[in-house]
Amino acid sequence: MKIFQREQRSLFGEILDWMLTPLLLLWPISLALTWLVAQSIANKPFDRALEYNVQALAQLITVQNHQVQFNLPQPASEILRADDSDMVYYQVMGTRGEFLSGERELPAPPEEDSTIVGEVRLRDDELRGTGVRVASIWVRLPLPNAEPALVQVAETREKRSVLATEIIKGVMLPQFVILPLAVLLVWLALARGIKPLSQLEERIRARRPDDLSPLDNKTVPLEVVPLVSSVNDLLTRLQDSIATHKRFLADAAHQLKTPLAGLRMQADLAQREGTSTDELKRSLQQIGRGSIRATHTVNQLLALARAEGSGAGMHSVPCDLAQLVMEVVQDSVPRALEKSIDLGYDGAAPGMPGVDVSGNPTLLKELVRNLVDNAINYTPSSTGRPGVVTARVLTDTFGHVLLLQVEDSGPGVPAAERELVFQPFYRALGTDADGSGLGLPIVLEIARQHGAVVTVEEAHPGQVPPGALFSVRFPAHAPSAAP
Numbered sequence: 001m002k003i004f005q006r007e008q009r010s011l012f013g014e015i016l017d018w019m020l021t022p023l024l025l026l027w028p029i030s031l032a033l034t035w036l037v038a039q040s041i042a043n044k045p046f047d048r049a050l051e052y053n054v055q056a057l058a059q060l061i062t063v064q065n066h067q068v069q070f071n072l073p074q075p076a077s078e079i080l081r082a083d084d085s086d087m088v089y090y091q092v093m094g095t096r097g098e099f100l101s102g103e104r105e106l107p108a109p110p111e112e113d114s115t116i117v118g119e120v121r122l123r124d125d126e127l128r129g130t131g132v133r134v135a136s137i138w139v140r141l142p143l144p145n146a147e148p149a150l151v152q153v154a155e156t157r158e159k160r161s162v163l164a165t166e167i168i169k170g171v172m173l174p175q176f177v178i179l180p181l182a183v184l185l186v187w188l189a190l191a192r193g194i195k196p197l198s199q200l201e202e203r204i205r206a207r208r209p210d211d212l213s214p215l216d217n218k219t220v221p222l223e224v225v226p227l228v229s230s231v232n233d234l235l236t237r238l239q240d241s242i243a244t245h246k247r248f249l250a251d252a253a254h255q256l257k258t259p260l261a262g263l264r265m266q267a268d269l270a271q272r273e274g275t276s277t278d279e280l281k282r283s284l285q286q287i288g289r290g291s292i293r294a295t296h297t298v299n300q301l302l303a304l305a306r307a308e309g310s311g312a313g314m315h316s317v318p319c320d321l322a323q324l325v326m327e328v329v330q331d332s333v334p335r336a337l338e339k340s341i342d343l344g345y346d347g348a349a350p351g352m353p354g355v356d357v358s359g360n361p362t363l364l365k366e367l368v369r370n371l372v373d374n375a376i377n378y379t380p381s382s383t384g385r386p387g388v389v390t391a392r393v394l395t396d397t398f399g400h401v402l403l404l405q406v407e408d409s410g411p412g413v414p415a416a417e418r419e420l421v422f423q424p425f426y427r428a429l430g431t432d433a434d435g436s437g438l439g440l441p442i443v444l445e446i447a448r449q450h451g452a453v454v455t456v457e458e459a460h461p462g463q464v465p466p467g468a469l470f471s472v473r474f475p476a477h478a479p480s481a482a483p
Helices: 011-058 074-079 111-115 158-193 195-205 222-270 277-309 321-338 361-377 439-449
Strands: 061-064 067-070 088-093 099-102 121-127 130-139 149-156 317-320 341-347 356-359 387-396 401-408 453-458 468-475
Touching: 011 088, 011 121, 011 130, 011 149, 011 158, 067 099, 111 130, 158 195, 195 222, 222 277, 317 321, 317 361, 321 341, 321 361, 321 387, 321 401, 341 361, 356 361, 356 468, 361 387, 361 401, 361 439, 361 468, 439 453, 439 468
Parallel strands: 341 387
Antiparallel strands: 061 067, 088 099, 088 149, 121 130, 130 149, 317 356, 387 401, 401 468, 453 468
C-alpha cells in the first residue's frame, strides 16, 4: 500500500510508507485482539459468581429415606434473582435423570462432562434462542450404585458484553488520539532524519562550477558516507579527465602552432622583393610539406577524439581481423614503396577459425593503420638496404586469444620509453621521422575499448638494430553454433 503516490520516487515518501503502512495495518489487528482480551477479562468475575452459585445449590441437595430432595430456601433464592441486565436460571436433576427443580429446558452438558464429578464446568450455550453462560457440576450422593446428580446455573450475557464494551472503549478511544499523534511524530522525526541530505544538497548547489574538490564526508550520516565517497571518486576522475583534456588541448595547440608558424615564415620569404624563382619554389615546397604535416596532425587529433568518444556507444559486430589487416597493408603499399620498404602480411588467412574479433571495424582498421604507419615512419630504408615491415595475425583457439603483431627492422623502442610512447605528442629523441606523436595513443585507446592489451618489445633481441614488435592481444570472438 502506497500512502504517498508520486510520479518520481521519493525517499521521504518511501520511508514514510514503510513506517506508517505496518502501523495502520496492525491497528485493526490490535483492535480485534483487544476485543478478545476484553471478552476474557469480562468473563472472569461473572464466571466466578456462576461457580459460587452452582456450588451453593449443589450443597442444598439432600437424601432422605433413600430419596433425593432439593430444598431452596428464601436466602438462596435471592441469589438467583434476576437483575436489571441479565436473567439467571438453574436446574437440578436427580440420580436417575429426573427433574427436581428449576428450568426444564436448560440444555444438558456434554456427555464427556458426566465423568467429572465434583468439578465445576463452564460452557457457552443457548436457551430459547438466547446465548447464556452455563456452570454445571455433577454431585455424588450417598446412595448405593446411584449416578451423580446434576446442578446447572445459567446466566444471559448482557453484563458481560457491556463490560467488554467498556474495556474496549477505555483502551481504544485513547488510540484514536495517539495514532494521529504517532503519525505526526513519525513525520517530524523522518523530516529531522533526512535534514542532513538537504544540507548536503545546499552545499553542492552553493559550489562554483569549477570547484571539483571532494565533499566532506564527516558532516553527513554514516549511511550517506558511501554515496559521498562515490561522488568524491567521480569528482576526482572528472578532475583528472579535465586536466588531461586541458593538457591535450595545450599540446595540440603547440603542435599546430609550429607548422603554422613555418607556413607563415615561408610565405613571408616568398613575398620578399628580389626572391628568385628557385627560392620561391623552395618556399612553396616547404609550405606544401608544412601543410601536409598540419593536415596529418589535425587528422590524428580527430581520430583520437573519435576513438575516445565512441567507447560508450560503440556498435560491436564480429570482424575478420585478418581481412582488415590485409586491407590496411594493401592500402599502405604505395607509401612503403616510396620509402623502399618491404611491407608484407604473414599469418592466418581470412575466414580461418579464430580470426574473428568482436568490435568496430572502422576503429580496428584505424588501429592497424596507425601501427603500420608508425613502423613505416621509424624504419630506416634505402634502395640498397630496404627496411622490412611485417604485419601478422596469429590465433590461439585453445587460449581464446587473437594476436595482432606489427614488426619492423628499425631502431626499436628503448625499455625506458616503452610506456612514454603511448602518451599523446611524445616523440622519441634523435629521430627525424614525420609524425605527430598521436598514432600510438590512438592505438592504445582503441585497444582499450575492445578489451585488448598493447605491448611493445624488441623484434630481434641481440641484433643491431633490434627492431620493434608491437603486439595487440584481443579476446577471440566465440563462433556461433551451427544451426
